[in-house]
Amino acid sequence: MLEERRLTIREAYSEASSFLRRHGVRDPEANAERLLEHVLGESRSGMLLRWGEKFPVEQLGNWKALLERKAAGEPVQYIIGEQEFYGHAFEVTPAVLIPRPETELLVEEVLRLGRLLWSAEAVDSGTGLLRHADGAEEREAVRHRPTVCDIGTGSGAIALTLAAACAEWRVLASDLSPEALAVARSNALRLGVGERVTFAEGDLLRPWIERRERIDILVSNPPYIPEADEPGLQPEVRLYEPRTALYGGEDGLVLYRRMTAQLAGLVALPRLVGFEVGFGQAQAVRGLLEQAGDWDDLYVVPDLAGIERHVIAYRK
Ligand code: GLN
Numbered sequence: 001m002l003e004e005r006r007l008t009i010r011e012a013y014s015e016a017s018s019f020l021r022r023h024g025v026r027d028p029e030a031n032a033e034r035l036l037e038h039v040l041g042e043s044r045s046g047m048l049l050r051w052g053e054k055f056p057v058e059q060l061g062n063w064k065a066l067l068e069r070k071a072a073g074e075p076v077q078y079i080i081g082e083q084e085f086y087g088h089a090f091e092v093t094p095a096v097l098i099p100r101p102e103t104e105l106l107v108e109e110v111l112r113l114g115r116l117l118w119s120a121e122a123v124d125s126g127t128g129l130l131r132h133a134d135g136a137e138e139r140e141a142v143r144h145r146p147t148v149c150d151i152g153t154g155s156g157a158i159a160l161t162l163a164a165a166c167a168e169w170r171v172l173a174s175d176l177s178p179e180a181l182a183v184a185r186s187n188a189l190r191l192g193v194g195e196r197v198t199f200a201e202g203d204l205l206r207p208w209i210e211r212r213e214r215i216d217i218l219v220s221n222p223p224y225i226p227e228a229d230e231p232g233l234q235p236e237v238r239l240y241e242p243r244t245a246l247y248g249g250e251d252g253l254v255l256y257r258r259m260t261a262q263l264a265g266l267v268a269l270p271r272l273v274g275f276e277v278g279f280g281q282a283q284a285v286r287g288l289l290e291q292a293g294d295w296d297d298l299y300v301v302p303d304l305a306g307i308e309r310h311v312i313a314y315r316k
Contacts, residue, residue, distance in 0.1 A: 009047065012036065012055040016067055023071035031076050032067075038080040039063045075236050086161040090187050095179035097245035099157035102303040103221050103276055106310045107161050109301055110148075110274045113314060114169070114217050117272060118146050145170060146216035149270075151204050151259060152176070154245055156184030156197075158219055163193040172215070174200040174207050177244060204255065205262040214267050221276035222255035224248040252278050256285045260292040269293045272314040282308035289313045 007015065013032055020028035037047055039059050055063070069079050077083040077098045083090050085099040086107055092098055149172040150159035159173035171193070175181050178201055188194040200207035204222075208215060225246050230238060237246070248255050256275065263269060269292075277285045282300045290298060295313040303309035 006057070007055045008051070009036070009040070009053055009055050010051045012063070016063075019067060020070060025070060025073075031070055034076050034080060035063070035066050035070060039066065073235050073239065075240050078240060083155075085155075085157045086165075088161060088164065088191055090155045090157055090160075091183055091190065092155050093179075093183055094240060095177060095242060096154040096183050097241055099155055102305075102309050103157060104161075105301065105303060106219065106221065106274055106276050107158055107165075109310060109312060110162065110217060110219055110272065111165055113274075113312065114146060114148070114166070114272055117314065117316070118216075146271075147172060147214060148217035148219065149173070149205075149208060149213070149215040151218070151220040152222045152245070152255070153184050153199075154180050154221075156187045158221060159197060160184070160187055160191050160193055162219075163188075163197050164191050167196070169217075171197045172200070172208060172213060173197055174202055174204075176201070176203055177242070180242075180245075204259050205266065209262065209265040212267050215270045217272045217274075218263075218270040219274045220255075220259065222248060222259070224252045224255065224276075224278040224281060226250065226252035226278075248278075252281060253284055253288075256281075256288050260288040263292045269315075273312070275311045276309060277311055279307055282311055285311045286313075 013036055016032040016036065017028045020031055025031055033044070037044060039062060040047055040050070040056070042050065066079055070076060075098060077092050078094055081091055081093065083092050083098050086104050090099060145168050147170040148159070148162055150162070151174060153159045153173035153175050156173060159171050162169060163171040173184060175184065181199055181201055185194075185199060188197050223244065223246050225233070225248060227247050227250055230247070256277070273289060275285055286298055286300060289295070289311060293313065294315070296316045298311070298313045300308045301310040301312060
């Protein structure tokens with residue numbers, strides 16, 4: 001592939017792009033660029049400044065090895081160990097799903113509505129109440145500081161982004177996979193929110209029910225791909241991302257059924273629930289939530305492709 005003669009960085013990039021294209025990699029230029037940034041330890045602009053320099057010889061072996069992995073179909077995020085989500089660089093390993101851009105919209109909607117619901121309460125009650133007798137003081141403090149819980153946190157994308165955006169929110173995050181939790185914990189340190197996030201290993205809401213946690217805001221992007229759809233998935237997804245993060249049983253809805261059934265076991269029904277759903281699932285999930293609680297409003301938010309992607313339920 002790359003000849004031993006000294007290539008410039010620009011030449012290394014263009015040879016890599018054509019190498020990846022020959023191997024049927026989609027978006028060969030973007031992939032070559034991300035791998036090159038990684039190998040050089042440069043940002044995009046830093047790399048462009050060095051465009052005319054010679055490619056560092058000591059990195060040549062590493063560079064070839066990474067290109068081979070990409071050519072074989074591995075997601076670039078696992079190769080470089082990182083994916084950006086909501087402006088933060090998240091560590092990703094094959095133990096976690098690669099965070100997707102549409103999930104940023106769920107974070108955004110939960111932030112918008114959560115801030116509205118909890119700040120309205122602060123205005124209602126007035127801050128003077130916080131100086132009342134002990135019990136009242138605590139109750140008010142709790143009411144002003146919602147606890148948000150992310151089920152199936154994976155890399156921690158949703159939970160940690162919320163923690164970083166809202167210093168006053170308490171954040172819980174759980175996952176069935178200890179390997180995923182290790183990645184989420186390391187991301188919590190990366191984002192500097194380690195102290196404000198509580199992690200637990202366990203099956204959906206079970207760990208929080210056992211601890212009698214009061215959850216005000218419940219969010220989840222659970223595995224939702226119907227098992228029957230497996231053969232049609234892109235090989236990058238099907239062969240590399242963790243099965244337990246992808247499939248939601250026969251019709252894809254199994255985790256939503258189980259989570260909405262578990263709601264009754266919590267000390268109180270959350271006031272705000274936000275779920276990400278798969279193609280064609282929004283109305284079914286909306287129905288499950290409708291049955292599980294008394295809401296003031298339930299609505300569906302489309303993603304940028306116009307697909308019904310998030311189901312939101314809340315009480316004022
Ligand atoms: N909550 C994580 C995310 O949205 C992982 C989701 C999953 O593994 N299904 O990226």
